[in-house]
Amino acid sequence: AQSVTQPDIHITVSEGASLELRCNYSYGATPYLFWYVQSPGQGLQLLLKYFSGDTLVQGIKGFEAEFKRSQSSFNLRKPSVHWSDAAEYFCAVGAWESNFGNEKLTFGTGTRLTIIP
Amino acid sequence: DVKVTQSSRYLVKRTGEKVFLECVQDMDHENMFWYRQDPGLGLRLIYFSYDVKMKEKGDIPEGYSVSREKKERFSLILESASTNQTSMYLCASSAPGRAKVEQYFGPGTRLTVT
Numbered sequence: 001a002q003s004v005t006q007p008d009i010h011i012t013v014s015e016g017a018s019l020e021l022r023c024n025y026s027y028g029a030t031p032y033l034f035w036y037v038q039s040p041g042q043g044l045q046l047l048l049k050y051f052s053g054d055t056l057v058q059g060i061k062g063f064e065a066e067f068k069r070s071q072s073s074f075n076l077r078k079p080s081v082h083w084s085d086a087a088e089y090f091c092a093v094g095a096w097e098s099n100f101g102n103e104k105l106t107f108g109t110g111t112r113l114t115i116i117p
Numbered sequence: 118d119v120k121v122t123q124s125s126r127y128l129v130k131r132t133g134e135k136v137f138l139e140c141v142q143d144m145d146h147e148n149m150f151w152y153r154q155d156p157g158l159g160l161r162l163i164y165f166s167y168d169v170k171m172k173e174k175g176d177i178p179e180g181y182s183v184s185r186e187k188k189e190r191f192s193l194i195l196e197s198a199s200t201n202q203t204s205m206y207l208c209a210s211s212a213p214g215r216a217k218v219e220q221y222f223g224p225g226t227r228l229t230v231t
Contacts, residue, residue, distance in 0.1 A: 032218050043121075043207055043222040044160075090159065094218025102173070105218045109159040 006108035023091030032094035140208030
């Protein structure tokens with residue numbers, strides 16, 4: 001079965017600083033990859049996705065992510081964070097899961113981002 | 118834009134009550150999903166549906182059932198609510214094919230069972 005690891009539970013960065021959130025996955029082939037953001041009390045919003053092709057993908061709100069097959073990683077980056085970026089971020093993998101009998105979206109446990117002035 | 122709405126943002130119910138959580142999507146998506154979200158556990162799939170009147174169990178279906186009588190509406194039912202079902206419930210929908218896993222989420226319902 002596929003799995004997703006977000007090793008950082010909580011990250012604090014200063015406003016204007018760069019950001020990188022880590023995501024590693026386990027799957028036998030190349031899965032579909034997603035990053036979602038969840039503001040407090042809200043649902044999940046899709047930031048960006050990777051299906052195939054260019055391994056550097058651009059998303060909304062100035063975020064980008066890079067798929068590195070050799071490292072089984074899909075890290076999320078932003079060159080300069082804003083106070084409004086404070087939220088929880090979820091990495092997700094979409095792939096066929098044999099014991100599920102279907103394609104499935106599997107989520108990491110999330111990284112909470114705090115922005116300090 | 119895909120719009121997924123959920124009937125309540127906050128809900129407080131008593132142990133043993135029957136609880137209905139409603140979800141509606143306006144993009145004519147075939148696929149609909151119910152997840153629960155708990156701190157440190159991420160999102161866990163409860164049930165999903167690929168068509169009207171069809172349903173499939175997810176990872177944690179125990180204590181829940183679902184109903185999909187119309188394409189745009191997917192209901193989650195707690196037959197007899199228990200305190201361990203206190204959680205955030207998220208509904209999602211997606212199109213068929215590879216986009217099945219590109220899911221769009223509603224705002225969530227925070228359910229408290231006392």
